Amino acid sequence: MHDFWKVGEDAAHSRLAAWEADVDGYDDKRNLPSVDKVSRLSPHLHFGEISPIQIWHRFKDKRSKGWETYEGELIWRDYSQNAILQFPKYATQNYRxxxxxxxxxxxxxxxxxxxxxxxxxxxxxxxxxxxxxxxxxxxxxxxxxxxxxxxxxxxxxxxxxxxxxxxxxxxxxxxxxxxxxxxxxxxxxxxxxxxxxxxxxxxxxxxxxxxxxxxxxxxxxxxxxxxxxxxxxxxxxxxxxxxxxxxxxxxxxxxxxxxxxxxxxxxxxx
Ligand SMILES: Cc1cc2nc3c(=O)[nH]c(=O)nc-3n(C[C@H](O)[C@H](O)[C@H](O)COP(=O)(O)OP(=O)(O)OC[C@H]3O[C@@H](n4cnc5c(N)ncnc54)[C@H](O)[C@@H]3O)c2cc1C
Missing domain, CATH: 1.10.579.10 (DNA Cyclobutane Dipyrimidine Photolyase, subunit A, domain 3)
Incomplete structure (x- = not known):
């Protein structure tokens, strides 16, 4: 496993602190795989080492386009969780x-x-x-x-x-x-x-x-x-x-x- 994901709550919060320097540029850089400018918080979020609300509180007063887009991605995550509540077999059955x-x-x-x-x-x-x-x-x-x-x-x-x-x-x-x-x-x-x-x-x-x-x-x-x-x-x-x-x-x-x-x-x- 690549060392970008250090397991645990402390590591999740260190990652969040490091991400603060880059979140404003998220909108411009998030689609460029050659550049390491996404948060890489996904495993921490998945395992509950940090919550979307904690992330939101840290950045909520920002006014940048980068934060606005990033906030939208966190909402996609919640949307996904909600879709599964509505359709528990979503991973194995075509919705259409x-x-x-x-x-x-x-x-x-x-x-x-x-x-x-x-x-x-x-x-x-x-x-x-x-x-x-x-x-x-x-x-x-x-x-x-x-x-x-x-x-x-x-x-x-x-x-x-x-x-x-x-x-x-x-x-x-x-x-x-x-x-x-x-x-x-x-x-x-x-x-x-x-x-x-x-x-x-x-x-x-x-x-x-x-x-x-x-x-x-x-x-x-x-x-x-x-x-x-x-x-x-x-x-x-x-x-x-x-x-x-x-x-x-x-x-x-x-x-x-x-x-x-x-x-x-x-x-x-x-
Ligand atoms: C085919 C496919 C499969 C995917 N499978 C997973 C998966 O198993 N687990 C997973 O966490 N993400 C999945 N994603 C969504 C997305 O690719 C990852 O969340 C993201 O790349 C994780 O890196 P990051 O934390 O740097 O994301 P960032 O770009 O920094 O985004 C921040 C957070 O927003 C959420 N997020 C971002 N994009 C999406 C999205 N499209 N859908 C839902 N939440 C999103 C994640 O929690 C992510 O950590 C998948 C996307 C695709 C196209």
Whole structure:
């Protein structure tokens, strides 16, 4: 486990005190995985080592955009807890029942899907930002929020694997694994939940990687790519710079997108 999470109430309060210097910049920096400018309070919150109310009292008189956005994230956490109270099976059942008919590729019966799930879990998909995120998760027990969104979307939409497989993997590997936050975020990404993102909004991992300046993050977690400059590091295969030992993309982006939209149409027509 990475040493960022020191267990206990004292450590939680030290982390909160350190966070005070950065909270005002949260709005600008929270989406940049290469920069360590999020609070990393999630495991402390999950295990009750600190409460959202304690955090709120510390910062409530601030007037910055950063604090306003951060406060909103704490409220998302409470929203997730509330969703679970209303729908206790949210981690295992689609809220939108239409998705019970979705033609997922099933790793239990389809060898290619099982291989793809394994490549995703191990961070060997050929998409550097996805691989960096999945390796950060495995090595540290934590993953940056922007990259959680990218990797989750990739499993569901590029690989067409049921969000519940991803929910289970995150549940097993995150040090902040939280029944409510995990389930609501997976259903949100899949488009299967209450107040969800639409399934048809498919994230392009390679442009996300450039947009959110992930080069340094990729270099940290995917050492095979550490010597690549920008823009090659975001998509080495496309630029003909893929080092030996780093995998080809397990599915091309455009093909994956078309396959996902066709699956959505098949569900709607059935
Ligand atoms: C697919 C997926 C799975 C996730 N699984 C979990 C999980 O199991 N446990 C978990 O705590 N968070 C989960 N999240 C939400 C979010 O990624 C983490 O809370 C955040 O990255 C933790 O880092 P931080 O403490 O530095 O967050 P900060 O950005 O500093 O946010 C502060 C706090 O707000 C809360 N928060 C922030 N974003 C969210 C959100 N989207 N939903 C609910 N609460 C939020 C967390 O308690 C967090 O500690 C998941 C997100 C996605 C996309």
């Amino acid at each position: 029942e239409d998705f019970d008919r979705f033609p997922w590729r099933d790793p239990a019966t389809d060898e290619a899907a099982a291989r793809d799930l394994n490549a995703w879990q191990q961070g060997r998909t050929g998409y550097p930002i996805v691989d960096a995120g999945m390796r950060q998760l495995w090595q540290t027990g934590w993953m940056h929020n922007r990259v959680r969104m990218i990797t989750a979307s990739f499993l569901i939409k590029h690989l067409l694997i049921d969000w519940r497989e991803g929910e289970k993997w995150f549940w097993d590997t995150l040090c902040d694994a939280d029944y409510a936050s995990n389930a609501t975020n997976w259903q949100w990404t899949a488009g299967t939940g209450v107040d969800s993102n639409m399934f048809s909004r498919i994230m392009a991992p390679l442009s996300q990687s450039e947009k959110f300046d992930a080069a340094r993050y990729i270099r940290t977690y995917v050492p095979e790519l550490a010597k690549l400059d920008e823009p090659y590091i975001h998509d080495p295969e496309e630029f003909g710079r893929r080092p030996a030992g780093y995998p080809r993309k397990i599915v091309p982006h455009r093909e994956a997108r078309e396959r996902a939209l066709a699956a959505l149409k098949a569900m709607k027509d059935s």
